[in-house]
Amino acid sequence: MGLFKAAFDKLKQGLDRTRSTFVGEIRSILSGKPLSKELLSQLEARMIQSDFGVKTSRELIKDIEASWERDEIHTGDDAMDYLKELLNAYWPAENRTLNFAKTGPTIILVAGINGAGKTTSIAKIAKSLRDDNKQVMLAACDTFRAAAVQQLEIWSERIGVDVIKGQQGGDPASVAYDACEAAEARGIDVLLIDTAGRLHTQKHLMDQLAKIKRVIQKKFPDAPHEVILVLDATTGQNAVTQAAIFAQSIDVSGIFLAKLDGTARGGIVVAIREELGIPVKFIGVGETPDDVEPFEPNTFVEAMFAQ
Amino acid sequence: MFGNLTDKFNDVFRKISGRGKISEANIREAMDEVKTALLEADVHYEVVESFCESVQAKSLGSDVLDSLKPGQQLIKIVHDELVWLMGGKEEFAEDVSAVDGMPSLAAPTTGGIMFVDPGPTLVMMCGLQGAGKTTTCGKLAAVLKKQGKKVMLAAADLQRPAAVHQLEVLVGQVNEEIESGPEVLFYSELDKVAEYGKAVGAAVTVCRHAASEAKKTQCDVLILDTAGRLHVNDDLMGELRQIEKAVGPHQIMLVVDAMTGQDAVNSAKAFNEQLELDGVILTKFDSDTRGGAALSVRQVTGKPIKYLGVGEHLDALETFHPERITSRILGMGDVVSLVEKAQEQVSVEEAQALQEKMAAGKMTMDDFLSQLRTMRKMGSMKSLLGMLPGIGNQISKMDLDEREIDRTEAIIHSMTRDERKDVDLLDNSRRRRISRGSGTEPTDVAQLVKGFGMVSQMGKQMSGMGMLSKMRAMSNMGQMDMSSLAGGHPPQLGSEGRPSTRSGFKKKFKQRKRRK
Ligand SMILES: Nc1nc2c(ncn2[C@@H]2O[C@H](COP(=O)(O)OP(=O)(O)O)[C@@H](O)[C@H]2O)c(=O)[nH]1
Ligand SMILES: [Mg+2]
Numbered sequence: 001m002g003l004f005k006a007a008f009d010k011l012k013q014g015l016d017r018t019r020s021t022f023v024g025e026i027r028s029i030l031s032g033k034p035l036s037k038e039l040l041s042q043l044e045a046r047m048i049q050s051d052f053g054v055k056t057s058r059e060l061i062k063d064i065e066a067s068w069e070r071d072e073i074h075t076g077d078d079a080m081d082y083l084k085e086l087l088n089a090y091w092p093a094e095n096r097t098l099n100f101a102k103t104g105p106t107i108i109l110v111a112g113i114n115g116a117g118k119t120t121s122i123a124k125i126a127k128s129l130r131d132d133n134k135q136v137m138l139a140a141c142d143t144f145r146a147a148a149v150q151q152l153e154i155w156s157e158r159i160g161v162d163v164i165k166g167q168q169g170g171d172p173a174s175v176a177y178d179a180c181e182a183a184e185a186r187g188i189d190v191l192l193i194d195t196a197g198r199l200h201t202q203k204h205l206m207d208q209l210a211k212i213k214r215v216i217q218k219k220f221p222d223a224p225h226e227v228i229l230v231l232d233a234t235t236g237q238n239a240v241t242q243a244a245i246f247a248q249s250i251d252v253s254g255i256f257l258a259k260l261d262g263t264a265r266g267g268i269v270v271a272i273r274e275e276l277g278i279p280v281k282f283i284g285v286g287e288t289p290d291d292v293e294p295f296e297p298n299t300f301v302e303a304m305f306a307q
Numbered sequence: 308m309f310g311n312l313t314d315k316f317n318d319v320f321r322k323i324s325g326r327g328k329i330s331e332a333n334i335r336e337a338m339d340e341v342k343t344a345l346l347e348a349d350v351h352y353e354v355v356e357s358f359c360e361s362v363q364a365k366s367l368g369s370d371v372l373d374s375l376k377p378g379q380q381l382i383k384i385v386h387d388e389l390v391w392l393m394g395g396k397e398e399f400a401e402d403v404s405a406v407d408g409m410p411s412l413a414a415p416t417t418g419g420i421m422f423v424d425p426g427p428t429l430v431m432m433c434g435l436q437g438a439g440k441t442t443t444c445g446k447l448a449a450v451l452k453k454q455g456k457k458v459m460l461a462a463a464d465l466q467r468p469a470a471v472h473q474l475e476v477l478v479g480q481v482n483e484e485i486e487s488g489p490e491v492l493f494y495s496e497l498d499k500v501a502e503y504g505k506a507v508g509a510a511v512t513v514c515r516h517a518a519s520e521a522k523k524t525q526c527d528v529l530i531l532d533t534a535g536r537l538h539v540n541d542d543l544m545g546e547l548r549q550i551e552k553a554v555g556p557h558q559i560m561l562v563v564d565a566m567t568g569q570d571a572v573n574s575a576k577a578f579n580e581q582l583e584l585d586g587v588i589l590t591k592f593d594s595d596t597r598g599g600a601a602l603s604v605r606q607v608t609g610k611p612i613k614y615l616g617v618g619e620h621l622d623a624l625e626t627f628h629p630e631r632i633t634s635r636i637l638g639m640g641d642v643v644s645l646v647e648k649a650q651e652q653v654s655v656e657e658a659q660a661l662q663e664k665m666a667a668g669k670m671t672m673d674d675f676l677s678q679l680r681t682m683r684k685m686g687s688m689k690s691l692l693g694m695l696p697g698i699g700n701q702i703s704k705m706d707l708d709e710r711e712i713d714r715t716e717a718i719i720h721s722m723t724r725d726e727r728k729d730v731d732l733l734d735n736s737r738r739r740r741i742s743r744g745s746g747t748e749p750t751d752v753a754q755l756v757k758g759f760g761m762v763s764q765m766g767k768q769m770s771g772m773g774m775l776s777k778m779r780a781m782s783n784m785g786q787m788d789m790s791s792l793a794g795g796h797p798p799q800l801g802s803e804g805r806p807s808t809r810s811g812f813k814k815k816f817k818q819r820k821r822r823k
Binding site for chain 1: 438476595
């Protein structure tokens with residue numbers, strides 16, 4: 001419960017930072033008013049503005065409307081409670097914790113488009129694992145972007161974990177392989193693999209990613225134990241396509257939703273859930289390695305409606 | 308998934324055709340489709356609302372109601388209005404690109420940077436984290452170097468680990484890859500780099516020093532790469548204001564990720580309020596995003612979109628063309644880009660020779676093969692077809708890949724010379740032989756022959772079209788034959804939905820201006 005509270009406060013704090021908070025607005029749209037068509041269309045507008053997507057928003061509104069017609073709800077407050085219920089229902093109980101290897105090192109492959117927040121998010125996960133007394137190592141497989149290796153190196157120094165790196169312009173898959181070997185040799189608990197940003201539309205780069213995964217499996221057949229897709233929370237509907245295509249090529253096991261501090265929105269999470277069913281495991285709420293929280297759907301939904 | 312706006316429009320109007328005139332309500336219904344299309348493209352809700360209202364008013368005041376093809380008429384109004392909003396205004400305004408009598412060496416306002424004389428022209432880049440500022444700095448430097456400008460890049464992102472180093476590496480790459488023009492200089496103060504939140508304000512000093520250094524070294528342009536920041540972070544937004552005050556940049560560019568969602572409006576508004584932007588650069592436009600953020604940002608800031616980032620390499624920076632993005636936002640496909648991409652690969656003579664053959668119904672399997680190779684040259688099929696958002700989705704489901712082309716090539720290679728010249732020779736036994744020779748199924752051969760038939764048919768229809776339409780039809784044809792070969796249904800591009808050529812627009816806007 002302590003963690004839950006902390007996560008809630010942090011998220012709310014993150015959300016508070018935005019001035020025109022979705023949060024307050026949903027409440028002020030609905031609270032203390034009788035339910036009406038007008039009210040529902042305002043709610044729909046609000047949801048679309050939070051990146052829920054047209055389809056998801058309209059479906060949710062339809063559900064509320066149906067309940068209204070069935071005479072189950074009558075006021076804006078009822079509608080809000082009902083919407084919360086609907087949103088919570090998107091996330092049944094599921095395992096949102098990291099999946100660890102039964103024996104040997106746990107391999108976590110991290111991917112996403114350019115600038116999504118992969119490297120920073122890796123630093124965040126690494127720090128929280130290290131704080132949990134795990135032996136953590138990083139692999140700098142972004143051999144493409146200028147100074148990407150140095151960026152990860154600086155993080156590794158700040159956090160105090162090892163890093164395996166390759167040459168700028170070198171083959172990322174072979175760096176991944178070397179890192180896997182080193183992880184085994186050094187008795188590492190968790191190896192986090194950073195990869196270059198790539199657009200999901202670049203087939204050859206998506207193939208390269210699949211190759212990295214295959215090479216890891218050469219070393220550890222049951223790896224990677226976790227494939228994390230980092231998404232920028234300010235992304236619009238394209239995030240759904242991104243998630244779908246990354247999932248196709250490397251079988252994503254969890255999403256890290258970065259930069260949720262920048263936006264009171266994050267409705268895209270609901271759209272992704274609706275379309276793809278990939279669990280969100282972490283949220284990023286700032287630029288320091290401590291700005292990470294486990295994703296708690298109830299907390300997330302509550303924070304959306306908090307005052 | 309939203310298909311083609313034109314089709315939807317036609318549906319709306321087909322329902323009522325034959326039943327007399329269309330009404331205001333019909334137009335409203337059609338506008339609902341526009342609204343959905345724009346929202347799905349991530350255009351901000353309020354921008355959509357006001358846009359649809361104004362289009363509705365315009366179409367009621369026009370002859371849409373009496374038109375024989377109201378769907379076509381309406382989409383034209385929507386399209387033109389969008390082009391106008393996206394920057395057609397500037398592009399077709401009188402040539403007033405120079406500011407305050409300062410000479411402008413760059414293209415009109417929708418592209419390029421304006422220069423001051425004497426230099427250095429100070430360009431400041433700002434934006435959210437991960438938008439692509441640093442990469443864009445490198446690309447811009449490359450463009451300017453090619454123009455013969457002496458450029459300095461200053462690393463004022465002291466916050467993100469290794470950001471300074473990233474810029475330094477980029478400067479090295481620019482100098483290595485672009486031979487013409489003076490060497491690009493790099494300015495940094497490594498001792499000012501600090502952890503997040505601990506260096507606020509230090510960037511001001513770095514920028515000030517960079518400005519005087521640029522002056523001393525007689526640079527034409529100084530580009531300041533600032534740290535990514537959230538528009539809601541008061542401290543960091545304050546830092547940007549301080550930089551502005553300290554060095555007085557001539558051009559302030561907001562770098563925006565083209566995939567941004569509804570929040571684009573809020574961040575762009577905040578940056579614009581704090582800084583008085585001069586222009587916007589949209590990045591990651593090579594993705595399959597519909598790019599509605601472009602319209603949102605454009606509307607809330609009123610500032611021109613100057614460039615599009617279309618890849619990770621230094622040369623992947625394009626000047627902005629309003630009509631292209633318009634089609635994309637509407638889900639009509641970036642046909643102009645597609646055509647241009649095709650044009651890059653096929654020489655005009657080659658194309659013309661082929662057209663003539665086709666028009667005369669004389670296309671052979673060999674021509675078809677070379678067409679396929681051209682398509683392959685144009686890049687991965689999917690990325691190419693992905694430029695057409697309406698059908699991009701279908702295409703990815705169809706799993707149309709290079710192997711299809713390989714297979715088709717193998718089949719054609721297994722044909723005799725005579726067979727390639729005249730597919731009518733292909734009876735069942737020949738088809739079986741070919742399938743054995745190419746390691747494919749007889750049905751694959753049959754499908755290829757069918758696809759070929761369709762293409763030749765199209766070729767005949769194309770005679771009489773202008774060059775651009777031919778190119779366009781050819782790219783469509785490419786999709787058609789490929790998809791039919793892959794066993795899918797050929798995607799349909801509603802012909803009415805295609806945007807007219809740029810020169811067509813120019814004419815239209817000229818007329819519009821005269822009317823005023
Ligand atoms: N505000 C905020 N910024 C973030 C967050 N995660 C990453 N960033 C910033 O986004 C930018 C790009 O991050 P980076 O990790 O380099 O992205 P990558 O290219 O995907 O590896 C950097 O400036 C990060 O500091 C987050 O949760 N909140
Ligand atoms: Mg990175």
